[in-house]
Amino acid sequence: MKKVVLVTGASSGFGKFTALELIKKGYTVYGAARRVNKMQELNEAGGHSIAMDVTNDESVDEGIKQIIKEQGRIDVLVNNAGYGSYSFIETADLEQMKRMYDVNVWGLVRVTQHVLPYMRKEKKGKIINISSIAGKASLAFMGFYSSSKFAVESISDALRQEVGRFGIDVAIIEPGAFSTGFEDTVFNELKEVKVGEAYQPILDNFTPSFKKTYENAPTPEPVVKAIVSAIERKKPKTRYAVGMDAKMGVFMKSLLSDRIFDNMMLSQMNMK
Ligand SMILES: NC(=O)c1ccc[n+]([C@@H]2O[C@H](COP(=O)([O-])OP(=O)(O)OC[C@H]3O[C@@H](n4cnc5c(N)ncnc54)[C@H](OP(=O)(O)O)[C@@H]3O)[C@@H](O)[C@H]2O)c1
Structure with a gap:
């Protein structure tokens, strides 16, 4: 019997390529x-x-009910929808940060809550949550995005x-920087960000080094491969760090002191 998979965030990047694969x-x-277009x-x-x-909630409920009506079950859920909105902690617009949490954290939980009753009924299922290296190490200017992915990490561990x-x-995927629509959304979100005089020079240094990171970023195949491997292995690893x-x-964070x-x-990141 063909396995039924739901991939969220399938209109672009990791989600799109995972769905196609x-x-x-x-x-x-x-x-x-x-x-949808x-x-x-x-x-x-x-x-x-x-x-x-x-x-x-209504949109998620309708979507899941449609799949159940058409297929009777969901075997695998890939919680991939998410984006990056960066700000300094002091000057962040909390409403903008809450909108990101609504997708990266509560969105992931919401879809999971709607899918789990059907997986429990079948007594089987796999949930693959897309976190980030930012879920293992928090960086200046990315603190809120990092914290949303730290939340994904801890929610995934408890859920497992x-x-x-x-x-x-439950398996967690922790990609580094990969070339998707991610960078464009980061810069779109930045248009709304006011960092103030004290932080502007730090942001001015950060922007070119972030751009350079993404100019040199690899295409998403290794992430797709890790997701597929987590789906196909009988006992997947609990976490997959993907990308050099x-x-x-992950290695440096475990080795070095915080300072x-x-x-x-x-x-x-040229922010000293
Ligand atoms: N690329 C990277 O460097 C990188 C690194 C580490 C982790 N990640 C994580 O990987 C995941 C996928 O991102 P990506 O890199 O593939 O970026 P992407 O190309 O921008 O894709 C993001 C996807 O999330 C969907 N999405 C955003 N808000 C949504 C909402 N409210 N409801 C439903 N879907 C929503 C978007 O679809 P719509 O806009 O059409 O709704 C899009 O399909 C994210 O969780 C991201 O945090 C990315």
């Missing part, structure tokens, strides 16, 4: 996002696109302990 591998794939390729490849805003008894497993920067980041790590990261 899973269709190629013979899964029944539902891709969910707000921009960006999921034409997914439909043409044999997948199903669903209009879903993960911040809206809670639902293992029902035959459901993510692997190095040495702080200095290293500030130098690397």
Whole structure:
């Protein structure tokens, strides 16, 4: 029987390429996002696109009910929808940060809550949560985004302990920088950010080094491969750091003292 997979954030980046790869591998794939017009390729490849805003309870409820009506179950949920909104802690617009939390944290929880009753009924399932290297190490100017991914990490760990008894497993993907729509959204969000005089020089130094990171960033295949591996392995790893920067980041964070790590990261991002 073909496994039924729901991928959120399937209109772009990791979600889109994961959905297309899973269709190629013979899964029944539902891709969910707000921009349905960006999921034409997914439909043409044999997948199903669903209009879903993960911040809206009714929208999530309708989407999940549609899949259950058409397929009877959801075997795998890939919680991928998310974006980066960066600010300094002192000057952040809290409403803007809350909007990001609504997607990265509450959106992930909302979709999970709607899917879990059906997975428990089947006594099996897999939930793959897309975190980030930012969920392992917090950086200046990215503190709120990092904290949303730290939340994804801790919620995923608790969830794994809670639902293992029902035959459901949880894996976390921790990508470093990859070339997707992520960078564009970061700069779009930045248009609304007022950092104030004291922080402006730090931001002026950060912007070119962030741009450079993404100019040199690899394409998403390794992340897609890690997600597919977590889906296909009987017992997936609990976390997959993907990309040299993510692997190095996790290693350095475990090795160095906080202050040495702080200095290293500030130098690397040209923010000292
Ligand atoms: N690229 C990186 O360097 C990187 C690194 C680490 C982690 N990540 C994480 O990877 C995940 C995917 O991002 P990406 O890099 O593939 O970026 P992307 O190309 O911008 O894709 C983001 C996806 O999230 C969806 N989304 C955003 N808000 C949504 C909402 N309210 N409801 C439903 N879907 C929503 C977008 O769809 P619509 O706008 O059409 O709704 C889009 O499909 C995110 O969780 C991100 O934090 C990315």
